[in-house]
Amino acid sequence: MAERTTAPAETRQRLLAAAERLLLTERYEDVSVRAICAAAGANPAAVHYHFGSKDALVSALLEARLGPLWAERLSTVTAAGGSVPEIVDAVLAPFADLAADPLGRLHLRLLAHFVLGRHMTGWQQPWFRLGSWSGLLPGIGDDESRRRWMLAFDLIIIRFGGADAEPSPAAVAALRDFVIAGLTAPSGGAR
Structure with a gap:
């Protein structure tokens, strides 16, 4: 009943917050749509109404929480014609910050679950x-560039999205150098 008098945007935010709380203590596979709705005090069909699925809810959560960390930084670097190392630095800095925080580590684990x-x-x-x-x-070229970025992100997400503690500065520096080398390697290698 309360669902009908609550603004859709408010219900959506409650669902996102409830999913985040549940996922802090439970595995992704163990958190049900029903549990999310119950924790949000929402109608059992609210996740499907507002997002379509649990996957879509969690991807919306990731975009809401992580998007702002990269959007301005990457837009600024790319608008200025930043070099590959500058772009990689703009990507890695938020990962390092997130890895230092329990809620940030949750977001990184979820991102790893989705991307990998x-x-x-x-x-x-x-x-x-x-x-x-x-x-x-x-x-x-575009196709090769997409392949390289996908490999770079896989590597970054594997390193930051695992259950390990936050990577050391030396490990982040080595990852940075490796990613830059992969992204800037000459084209035309064996296929």
């Missing part, structure tokens, strides 16, 4: 879509 599991989500924000990255590698 190749969940087909309808990412809305440009920096979550691989196509937004394709023109950022000078002298590399």
Whole structure:
């Protein structure tokens, strides 16, 4: 009954917050849509109404929590024609910050679950879509650029999205150098 008098945006936010709270203490697979709705004090069908699925809810949560960490930084660097190392630094800095915080580590684990599991989500924000990255590698075609960015993100997410404690500064520096080398390697290698 309360669901009908609550603004849709408020219900949506309650669902996001409830999912986040539950996912802090339970595995993704163990958190049900019903549990999210109950924790949010929402109608049992609210997740499906507002998001379509649990996957879509969690991808919306990730975009809401992580998107702002990259959007301004990446837009500024790319608008200024930033170099590949500058772009990589703009990507890695928020990962390092998130890894130092328990809630941030939750977001990184969820991101790893979605990206490495190749969940087909309808990412809305440009920096979550691989196509937004394709023109950022000078002298590399769009298809090859997408492949390289996908490998780079897989590596970054594996390192930051695992259950390990936050990576040391030396590990982050080595990861940075490795990612930059992969993104800037000459084209035309064996296929």
